[in-house]
Amino acid sequence: MGDVSPSEVLPARNIELLRGIRCFVVENVRSARRFLRRAVPDFPIDECSFTELSEHTPSSDVAAMLAPALAGTDMGVVSEAGCPAVADPGSELVAAAHRAGVEVVPLVGPSSILLSLMASGFNGQNFEFHGYLPIEGEERRRTLQRLERDVRATGRTHIFIETPYRNARLLEELTRVLAPDTLVCVASDITGPGERICTLPAGEWKKRGGAPGKVPAIYLIGR
Amino acid sequence: MGDVSPSEVLPARNIELLRGIRCFVVENVRSARRFLRRAVPDFPIDECSFTELSEHTPSSDVAAMLAPALAGTDMGVVSEAGCPAVADPGSELVAAAHRAGVEVVPLVGPSSILLSLMASGFNGQNFEFHGYLPIEGEERRRTLQRLERDVRATGRTHIFIETPYRNARLLEELTRVLAPDTLVCVASDITGPGERICTLPAGEWKKRGGAPGKVPAIYLIGR
Numbered sequence: 242m243g244d245v246s247p248s249e250v251l252p253a254r255n256i257e258l259l260r261g262i263r264c265f266v267v268e269n270v271r272s273a274r275r276f277l278r279r280a281v282p283d284f285p286i287d288e289c290s291f292t293e294l295s296e297h298t299p300s301s302d303v304a305a306m307l308a309p310a311l312a313g314t315d316m317g318v319v320s321e322a323g324c325p326a327v328a329d330p331g332s333e334l335v336a337a338a339h340r341a342g343v344e345v346v347p348l349v350g351p352s353s354i355l356l357s358l359m360a361s362g363f364n365g366q367n368f369e370f371h372g373y374l375p376i377e378g379e380e381r382r383r384t385l386q387r388l389e390r391d392v393r394a395t396g397r398t399h400i401f402i403e404t405p406y407r408n409a410r411l412l413e414e415l416t417r418v419l420a421p422d423t424l425v426c427v428a429s430d431i432t433g434p435g436e437r438i439c440t441l442p443a444g445e446w447k448k449r450g451g452a453p454g455k456v457p458a459i460y461l462i463g464r
Numbered sequence: 465m466g467d468v469s470p471s472e473v474l475p476a477r478n479i480e481l482l483r484g485i486r487c488f489v490v491e492n493v494r495s496a497r498r499f500l501r502r503a504v505p506d507f508p509i510d511e512c513s514f515t516e517l518s519e520h521t522p523s524s525d526v527a528a529m530l531a532p533a534l535a536g537t538d539m540g541v542v543s544e545a546g547c548p549a550v551a552d553p554g555s556e557l558v559a560a561a562h563r564a565g566v567e568v569v570p571l572v573g574p575s576s577i578l579l580s581l582m583a584s585g586f587n588g589q590n591f592e593f594h595g596y597l598p599i600e601g602e603e604r605r606r607t608l609q610r611l612e613r614d615v616r617a618t619g620r621t622h623i624f625i626e627t628p629y630r631n632a633r634l635l636e637e638l639t640r641v642l643a644p645d646t647l648v649c650v651a652s653d654i655t656g657p658g659e660r661i662c663t664l665p666a667g668e669w670k671k672r673g674g675a676p677g678k679v680p681a682i683y684l685i686g687r
Contacts, residue, residue, distance in 0.1 A: 249477045250572050327581055327588035336585030339649075339663040347583040349473050349655070351572045358550055360570040362559030365550035369592040369620075397592075426562075432572070440562040 247280035250351040250432050256280055258348065262317040263289045264309045268330050273319045294318075294330050303333045310343045322457060324352045328372060328402065353459045354400055357428035360438045361398070363463025368398035374411075385418045388462055392423070398463035409452040411460065416447035419462070426461040429453035470503035473574040473655050479503055481571065485540040486512045487532045491553050496542045517541075517553050526556045533566045545680060547575045551595060551625065576682045577623055580651035583661045584621070586686025591621035597634075608641045611685055615646070621686035632675040634683065639670035642685070649684040652676035 248256065259281055267273035270291045277284045292306050310316050318325040318334060324347075325331035338345050354370050371388075375381045388399040403411045408429070415425055421444025428438040435456060441449070471479065482504055490496035493514045500507045515529050533539050541548040541557060547570075548554035561568050577593050594611075598604045611622040626634045631652070638648055644667025651661040658679060664672070 248475065250475050252471065252473050252475055254472045324578060324582050326583075326585070327578060329588070331582075332585055332588050335583060336663070339585050345583045345585075345661055346659070347579040347654070347661070349572065349574045349579065352575075352578050355547060355550060355575050355578045356570040356572065359547050359554075360549075360558060360568045362549070362555055362562050362568070365552070365555050366595040367593065370590065372589040431570070436569070438568055438570070440559070 245432050252349050255348045262315050264314050264316045265289060266292045266294045266306050266318050266334060268295050268320040272321060294334060296330055300333055304337045306334055307337050307341055311341060324350050327352060351432045353431045356431050357459045357461060361426035361461045362440050363398040363461055364396050368400060371401040374401050382418050389419050389423050392462050392464055396464055398461055400461050402459050405455040405457060408458050412452035416443050419443040424464055429458035430456040468655050475572050478571045485538050487537050487539045488512060489515045489517045489529050489541050489557055491518050491543040495544060517557060519553055523556055527560045529557055530560050530564055534564060547573050550575060574655045576654045579654050580682045580684060584649035584684045585663050586621040586684055587619050591623060594624040597624050605641050612642050612646050615685055615687055619687055621684055623684050625682050628678040628680060631681050635675035639666050642666040647687055652681035653679040
């Protein structure tokens with residue numbers, strides 16, 4: 242949930258539902274507890290159980306996490322920066338829930354993928370999210386060129402992310418690899434105090450610079 | 465915004481921001497007025513201006529809609545069922561704003577694309593939204609088969625929508641064209657009173673049936 246106040250970015254309904262949940266599967270226990278304290282100041286955190294589900298959790302451990310739901314207890318899934326199961330852990334647990342016939346209720350929340358797409362000015366009728374680009378230089382360059390060709394051919398929007406400490410390098414690569422008139426949207430610190438969303442041709446990014454600092458950022462190529 | 469109460473699905477921050485806006489670009493004036501009355505009961509709707517931006521609006525009319533923002537007045541964009549500019553009108557206006565150097569601030573809200581992906585149990589690290597499938601039978605069948613092959617080869621999730629009165633036909637097509645073990649998620653009336661999200665193999669959908677009625681629905685193929 243980043244550092245923004247939960248009530249700023251979550252509907253009141255989520256907070257109400259939270260009040261009834263004692264059994265959580267979370268990406269990180271410490272920050273989930275902090276999130277709960279901020280969302281509901283009098284939340285009985287000591288009565289809650291927390292099970293960690295992160296990218297390091299073995300798949301074989303996931304199904305057992307459903308036990309409370311199978312016994313009829315509501316469970317909540319909380320992830321760190323975005324929406325559970327979308328570029329964040331959770332989808333394996335959701336899949337196990339469907340297999341077991343457990344109802345799954347998604348709650349409205351901030352997703353940098355969706356928010357950046359809304360604010361990019363790019364095609365929102367057809368888009369693809371890629372997660373991280375390949376790391377290896379040549380494969381990375383070829384991927385970017387393929388995405389650029391696809392934007393020109395189909396108008397599809399391509400969305401990808403980068404780790405904060407590599408933001409400057411990625412923007413430099415984009416301006417080097419892409420044609421100067423290819424539009425690039427860079428959206429950083431979305432819903433945070435330093436939110437900045439800017440769509441410019443690659444050639445203009447090259448002139449102006451302006452890579453995000455060491456903050457979460459998301460990148461879009463589109464038209 | 466459908467028929468759900470705005471405060472159920474929108475953060476309080478959006479409602480606060482709404483209070484300061486008098487100049488709206490909306491997909492449909494009548495339902496935007498109704499939305500504003502429900503979101504902020506004492507909203508001074510008679511002091512507001514509404515400009516319609518729908519799929520029928522000529523592109524050449526869009527840039528002029530920015531005039532109030534260029535004069536320093538905050539504007540709001542409201543679309544009907546989802547988030548503006550994502551499978552809903554608005555992206556051309558946002559693009560014009562970037563070209564004119566007008567700041568764009570996306571607000572958190574319900575998107576059936578994102579919510580259904582979260583609740584599907586499918587891969588949320590790599591996904592594509594296609595809008596509507598081709599209508600013509602043979603092209604539609606080939607598209608579905610291509611998406612199915614891609615799910616098997618890459619694990620990418622494919623998301624598409626259908627108009628409510630064609631839901632039954634689409635589910636029938638999916639169960640006919642796809643392999644019985646291909647997983648299909650059908651999510652209907654998301655955030656509405658009849659919300660139903662179910663992920664099953666195509667063969668199971670064939671046996672059980674259960675196509676959505678004439679409600680908004682979104683379909684996902686994934687693994």
